[in-house]
Amino acid sequence: MKKILSTVLLTATFILSSPTQAIIGIATDSEATAIAGLALMDISQIWVVESRSTTRRTRRGGFSRSTYVTYRVITYPAFLIAGLVLLDEQGRAEITANLSNEQIAQAKLSDAEVAALKSEIEEVNAIKDMIASEISSVENDEQRMEKAGQLWTSYSEVLSEDTAIALFKLASLEK
Amino acid sequence: MTQNLIKLIIFIGLLCGTMQSFAHKIVLLTSLNPETNRPPLRLKSWNINKKLEKKFNQYLSKFNTSLSAEVIHFAGPTELYRTLRDPEVTALIWVGHAGFGDSEGLGQTRSIVDHKGRDIKSLFQAAGPQLKYLALVGCQGAFFLNEWRDKGYFSHVPKLQTYGREVKTDARKGLRKAMKRLEELVDHDSKFLEQETSQPSIKSPFQYYQKNDDQYEIAQVIRLNEAKEEMEAVQILQKDRLIAFFPQSNTIQAKEVLIKRSNLKSAKKIVLESGFGPLTKDINLGRLNIEADEGGHWDLFQTPSGKPIGIGKHIYQHIGD
Numbered sequence: 001m002k003k004i005l006s007t008v009l010l011t012a013t014f015i016l017s018s019p020t021q022a023i024i025g026i027a028t029d030s031e032a033t034a035i036a037g038l039a040l041m042d043i044s045q046i047w048v049v050e051s052r053s054t055t056r057r058t059r060r061g062g063f064s065r066s067t068y069v070t071y072r073v074i075t076y077p078a079f080l081i082a083g084l085v086l087l088d089e090q091g092r093a094e095i096t097a098n099l100s101n102e103q104i105a106q107a108k109l110s111d112a113e114v115a116a117l118k119s120e121i122e123e124v125n126a127i128k129d130m131i132a133s134e135i136s137s138v139e140n141d142e143q144r145m146e147k148a149g150q151l152w153t154s155y156s157e158v159l160s161e162d163t164a165i166a167l168f169k170l171a172s173l174e175k
Numbered sequence: 176m177t178q179n180l181i182k183l184i185i186f187i188g189l190l191c192g193t194m195q196s197f198a199h200k201i202v203l204l205t206s207l208n209p210e211t212n213r214p215p216l217r218l219k220s221w222n223i224n225k226k227l228e229k230k231f232n233q234y235l236s237k238f239n240t241s242l243s244a245e246v247i248h249f250a251g252p253t254e255l256y257r258t259l260r261d262p263e264v265t266a267l268i269w270v271g272h273a274g275f276g277d278s279e280g281l282g283q284t285r286s287i288v289d290h291k292g293r294d295i296k297s298l299f300q301a302a303g304p305q306l307k308y309l310a311l312v313g314c315q316g317a318f319f320l321n322e323w324r325d326k327g328y329f330s331h332v333p334k335l336q337t338y339g340r341e342v343k344t345d346a347r348k349g350l351r352k353a354m355k356r357l358e359e360l361v362d363h364d365s366k367f368l369e370q371e372t373s374q375p376s377i378k379s380p381f382q383y384y385q386k387n388d389d390q391y392e393i394a395q396v397i398r399l400n401e402a403k404e405e406m407e408a409v410q411i412l413q414k415d416r417l418i419a420f421f422p423q424s425n426t427i428q429a430k431e432v433l434i435k436r437s438n439l440k441s442a443k444k445i446v447l448e449s450g451f452g453p454l455t456k457d458i459n460l461g462r463l464n465i466e467a468d469e470g471g472h473w474d475l476f477q478t479p480s481g482k483p484i485g486i487g488k489h490i491y492q493h494i495g496d
Contacts (some may be wrong), residue, residue: 047299086253087272088314089342122446122474126485129453136454158478 095128097121099170107169116162124167127155199265199368200243201308201357202258203231204250204415206271206289207346213303222249223346227270230347232355240365252295252408252450254423259301266308268353270346273313284472287313297410300328301435302335308360310338310353317341319453328416336360406459412446430485444492445473451487458487471495 097118099107104114117124131151138144156164209222228246235244245261247254250269258264272285272387273296287296295318302309311320329335338356340349356476411419445465451458465473476490477483485489 079460086314087270087346087349088274088313121488122444123484125475126488126490129486129488132453155478155484157486158476 093128094126095121095167102146103170107166107172109166109169113162113166113169116160117166119161120159123159124163127152127159130155177220186294188461189272198261199370200245200261201235201259201266201268201368202244202264203227203246203268204245204258204270205248205349206250206269207248208290209215212346219289220437226347228314228348230350231268231354234351238358238370239359240361242368244295249290250408251289251291251423252293252298252420255289255295255298255302256420256422259306260303264303264372265370266310266357268350269305269314270312270350273311273316273319275315275318283301285319287311287316287319287355288309290452292452292455294448295410295450295453297412297415297417297448302332303327303418304332305370306332306335306483308336308338308357310356312339312344312349312353314343314348316349344443361442407449407451409460410448410450411463412448413444418445443495445491446488447491448488453486455487460487460489463489463491465491 037064097114099109099117109117131148134151135144138147145150152167156167161166186356203390205224205227207223207227209224212223213221228248231244231246236244247258250258251273255269258267265338269287271287271289276284285296285301286294289295299311299319300323309320311317318339318341320337320339323329336356339352340352351465379447406421406424408423409496410417410419411421445463447460447463449460462475471494473491474494476485476492477484
């Protein structure tokens with residue numbers, strides 16, 4: 001109960017302190033409860049009520065002002081609502097040579113190919129970084145993919161043949 | 176009169192020396208950019224680093240024993256390394272972003288990053304023999320600590336107690352739990368953080384030698400060539416094992432380190448790693464010179480046209496005769 005209350009308070013605090021949105025409340029306690037329960041999950045939803053004013057010219061040449069409220073659902077990551085600073089990191093994608101027997105069998109890798117990949121895994125990742133850097137300026141997804149393929153073909157010349165084949169077989173499995 | 180004065184000075188010197196040998200310090204290293212770690216709709220003045228420092232001092236005041244404490248914000252590899260090796264530091268709490276993931280396919284994503292996005296996970300292997308407590312406050316920090324223990328990276332610090340969580344972690348909550356764990360350890364043994372008069376005899380594989388050292392013969396030289404401009408801090412790795420570290424430098428001078436010859440014999444490859452990701456531009460890594468006196472030479476991994484391959488890291492391969 002204490003957690004729920006503190007979450008409601010926290011939520012209300014940040015909503016009311018918003019200088020840009022005239023948000024005047026959250027809909028139900030049950031949603032706040034859900035937020036408390038979902039504090040470490042990715043997404044939750046809250047209802048907000050917004051108050052807006054418009055001014056328009058009347059037929060008589062004067063001005064009239066009307067105020068109305070809108071209801072909408074906004075979606076925020078729950079951890080942001082609770083004011084938390086999550087220390088997660090998407091991480092650098094690294095290619096690993098720690099393959100399961102199942103993966104090796106599925107990709108039909110020979111012992112020599114597995115050994116070569118393990119031996120040259122640093123070089124493979126260095127090439128991956130180069131390619132990631134070089135394709136970062138290509139905006140079109142399709143073109144980026146195509147460019148990456150060309151670069152892999154080009155850079156694989158500095159790898160042993162067994163490593164290049166192992167990569168190709170494993171990448172084919174991923175499709 | 177003069178003799179008495181000299182005796183007094185000697186006595187004070189001895190006293191200070193004794194106190195020095197028992198010095199123990201707890202250090203909080205945070206590596207978070209306040210601008211990108213501010214919950215939405217907070218004022219500009221809301222600063223995660225200030226919040227963490229305040230909490231840290233609050234928790235410290237609850238300890239029964241008096242501790243010397245230090246807080247360093249915006250810590251990078253150089254600060255982390257120096258703290259890990261500082262003979263006075265017996266407890267270290269690192270707060271930063273981390274992720275530990277495996278995918279079913281070819282890839283894995285594992286990194287502990289500083290406020291500039293540098294991956295500094297390998298540096299924790301440099302823990303000095305004086306360290307008694309290491310807390311990794313970041314998401315899934317426990318997985319890193321477990322893996323390092325399994326791989327024997329902390330075998331030279333057998334008394335090291337660690338703390339990390341397996342789940343996603345909020346900075347302040349993680350810090351609170353890390354401090355709570357330390358408090359429990361100190362409550363259980365009031366001398367937990369005190370330095371021992373004799374250091375453990377187990378030698379770290381991460382060890383440098385000096386040229387006038389008796390053991391120079393078993394060492395091999397790794398030299399980072401003169402920098403023409405500011406050079407990034409670099410870790411020198413063999414597989415994922417840290418074998419040396421060069422701190423950040425803006426002076427024009429060569430850096431040299433001697434490492435165990437046996438380390439180089441086991442695997443004929445060395446990685447010079449800044450920790451920066453592939454989308455970072457213009458990183459000056461300098462060039463390594465490795466004196467290979469057992470024959471052969473060390474070459475930089477590069478394209479046939481001579482372009483080094485790797486962003487933020489270089490690979491050196493041993494080429495036999």
